[in-house]
Amino acid sequence: MKTVLNCNKITMQFGGLKAVNEFSLEVTEHKIFGLIGPNGAGKTTLFNMITGNLQPTEGVIYFYDKPIVGLKPYKIVSLGMARTFQNIRLFANLSVLENVLTGFHHKLRYGIFDTLLRTPRFVKNEKIMVEMAFDLLESVNLQDKANAKASELSYGDRRKVEIARALATGPKMLLLDEPAAGMNPQETLSLMYFIEEIREKFDLTILLIEHDMKFVMNLCDHIAVLDHGVKIAEGKPEEVQKNPDVIRAYLGDINA
Amino acid sequence: MKKNTIFTISAIVVLFLFLLYASHNFSAYNIRILNNVAIFLILAASYNLINGVTGQFSLEPNGFAAIGAYTAAILTLTPAQKSAMFIITPMVPWLQSVHMAFLPALIVAGLVTAFVGFILGFPVFRVRGDYLAIVTLGFGLTIRVVSNNTISITNGALGLKGIGNYTTLWWSWGWAVLAMIVIMRLINSEYGRAMKAVRDDEDAAIAMGINTFRVKMTAFVTSAFFEGVAGGLLAHLITTISPTLFTFFFTFNLLIIIVIGGLGSMTGTAIATVLVIWGSELLRFVEQPMHIFSLTIPGIPGMRMVIFAILLIIIMIFARDGLMGQKEFSWDSFFKFFKKNKKLAK
Numbered sequence: 258m259k260t261v262l263n264c265n266k267i268t269m270q271f272g273g274l275k276a277v278n279e280f281s282l283e284v285t286e287h288k289i290f291g292l293i294g295p296n297g298a299g300k301t302t303l304f305n306m307i308t309g310n311l312q313p314t315e316g317v318i319y320f321y322d323k324p325i326v327g328l329k330p331y332k333i334v335s336l337g338m339a340r341t342f343q344n345i346r347l348f349a350n351l352s353v354l355e356n357v358l359t360g361f362h363h364k365l366r367y368g369i370f371d372t373l374l375r376t377p378r379f380v381k382n383e384k385i386m387v388e389m390a391f392d393l394l395e396s397v398n399l400q401d402k403a404n405a406k407a408s409e410l411s412y413g414d415r416r417k418v419e420i421a422r423a424l425a426t427g428p429k430m431l432l433l434d435e436p437a438a439g440m441n442p443q444e445t446l447s448l449m450y451f452i453e454e455i456r457e458k459f460d461l462t463i464l465l466i467e468h469d470m471k472f473v474m475n476l477c478d479h480i481a482v483l484d485h486g487v488k489i490a491e492g493k494p495e496e497v498q499k500n501p502d503v504i505r506a507y508l509g510d511i512n513a
Numbered sequence: 514m515k516k517n518t519i520f521t522i523s524a525i526v527v528l529f530l531f532l533l534y535a536s537h538n539f540s541a542y543n544i545r546i547l548n549n550v551a552i553f554l555i556l557a558a559s560y561n562l563i564n565g566v567t568g569q570f571s572l573e574p575n576g577f578a579a580i581g582a583y584t585a586a587i588l589t590l591t592p593a594q595k596s597a598m599f600i601i602t603p604m605v606p607w608l609q610s611v612h613m614a615f616l617p618a619l620i621v622a623g624l625v626t627a628f629v630g631f632i633l634g635f636p637v638f639r640v641r642g643d644y645l646a647i648v649t650l651g652f653g654l655t656i657r658v659v660s661n662n663t664i665s666i667t668n669g670a671l672g673l674k675g676i677g678n679y680t681t682l683w684w685s686w687g688w689a690v691l692a693m694i695v696i697m698r699l700i701n702s703e704y705g706r707a708m709k710a711v712r713d714d715e716d717a718a719i720a721m722g723i724n725t726f727r728v729k730m731t732a733f734v735t736s737a738f739f740e741g742v743a744g745g746l747l748a749h750l751i752t753t754i755s756p757t758l759f760t761f762f763f764t765f766n767l768l769i770i771i772v773i774g775g776l777g778s779m780t781g782t783a784i785a786t787v788l789v790i791w792g793s794e795l796l797r798f799v800e801q802p803m804h805i806f807s808l809t810i811p812g813i814p815g816m817r818m819v820i821f822a823i824l825l826i827i828i829m830i831f832a833r834d835g836l837m838g839q840k841e842f843s844w845d846s847f848f849k850f851f852k853k854n855k856k857l858a859k
């Protein structure tokens with residue numbers, strides 16, 4: 258099986274604090290990978306390093322065998338990696354449709370002069386982009402709300418728009434930062450099916466951070482556990498669940 | 514052709530018919546106000562592109578307008594005029610001899626300003642938010658100091674006099690309409706969406722694969738181009754320019770306009786420009802001495818600004834998003850509004 262993402266001993270040092278310490282991970286194609294760990298374990302820092310928002314102080318990251326450390330975040334997106342945020346970050350004053358359309362920006366097929374002169378190329382590509390955006394909205398069941406302002410949507414819908422927007426960039430890999438945060442059990446369940454569905458439909462590899470254990474254990478094929486910046490366990494959900502180190506990290510040491 | 518495009522074209526035709534009527538029948542004073550409205554419309558609309566649409570709060574238009582005004586004026590002045598004017602230090606020879614017609618001079622003014630904007634963009638867009646405002650404010654102040662001291666180019670504090678009054682209603686409104694079309698088309702495209710995305714959440718925009726630096730630069734350079742042209746038009750309207758014309762208050766006036774009109778709304782900017790420029794002429798009477806019954810109030814210069822300040826406070830309290838918010842005027846909503854009123858009347 259092909260390796261999509263390969264983190265090789267990456268370390269992030271903030272002054273005297275090592276937020277992530279020599280972390281290694283191999284994510285294989287078409288799998289859903291879960292990254293769990295207590296608060297402050299360094300999960301989001303790890304995400305930020307993978308997406309290029311932070312530069313690891315040591316180590317290398319390969320995305321489809323291409324080193325991506327040092328690349329600008331928007332460049333990494335154009336290589337096929339998209340992300341969502343822990344606290345949903347939609348473009349609040351844009352419509353749902355426009356939000357999705359921004360995801361096509363890096364593949365834009367017309368230039369400034371096409372824009373100013375409204376050339377056939379501009380008209381054609383705008384039409385294609387709108388159609389593609391509608392297709393994406395349809396796959397998240399939000400085509401009826403295409404013209405609503407993003408800030409007017411419910412929380413669950415906003416999460417879906419954020420994922421649709423990330424899908425618009427045409428990713429091979431999707432990074433979800435706590436997708437189920439703030440959702441009720443019903444919404445969480447439907448999100449689980451939804452993530453399964455888009456993985457099949459768009460042939461995605463998914464890496465996600467999540468606190469909801471039921472969600473992670475049911476959805477993920479493979480789990481890595483992070484504590485104080487160090488990977489303390491990795492494996493199938495049932496293996497990780499039984500790992501004494503993991504239990505200690507979450508519940509504290511009973512013998513201490 | 515779409516129905517709305519036909520409406521827009523006919524609106525532009527009506528505007529130019531009105532200008533044709535105005536150019537023959539209006540007094541010189543009123544024509545001057547109309548010219549002023551057009552020039553400030555160009556300035557405010559392009560300022561709104563960077564401030565309202567792209568959300569980069571910056572304070573540089575006085576600097577850009579100054580560069581445009583000086584460039585255009587130096588290019589249209591004849592060599593003889595220049596040698597007569599530069600009495601402290603003679604002008605640098607290559608500028609002394611150059612001479613151009615009005616239109617190429619305006620375009621060169623726009624291009625020079627756009628180039629300055631491009632260079633300025635590199636340091637400026639390294640910072641965000643308040644810092645951006647401070648850096649661009651510094652640029653505006655620097656341009657004034659530079660124009661005061663590069664005497665062999667700008668004639669220093671004496672300024673440039675005798676600039677041909679070439680700015681007619683056709684030139685000013687022609688450029689205003691062109692600027693509006695270019696800016697509106699830019700906004701209603703993927704570039705515009707990216708600009709608004711940067712305004713709403715820059716980090717999320719980066720995560721969508723948007724090269725935010727390039728997006729900001731596109732808005733900034735477009736804005737600089739039209740501010741340069743507008744500066745050139747202004748120079749050829751008032752025929753005398755000096756560094757004191759381009760103080761921070763120049764920028765402040767534009768800021769009032771775009772805030773009243775609504776940050777991010779071009780049609781709002783158009784309405785606000787008419788209100789503010791024409792309104793400040795109407796309000797001239799408050800600076801005259803007044804007699805109310807037996808009470809005599811001496812004329813207080815600057816009273817108009819007080820009224821504008823009060824107006825701004827009222828707008829900030831009751832309509833925080835300005836007249837139009839981020840919405841644009843559209844023919845559909847225009848007709849819907851009238852239909853609704855008809856229904857109510859029945």
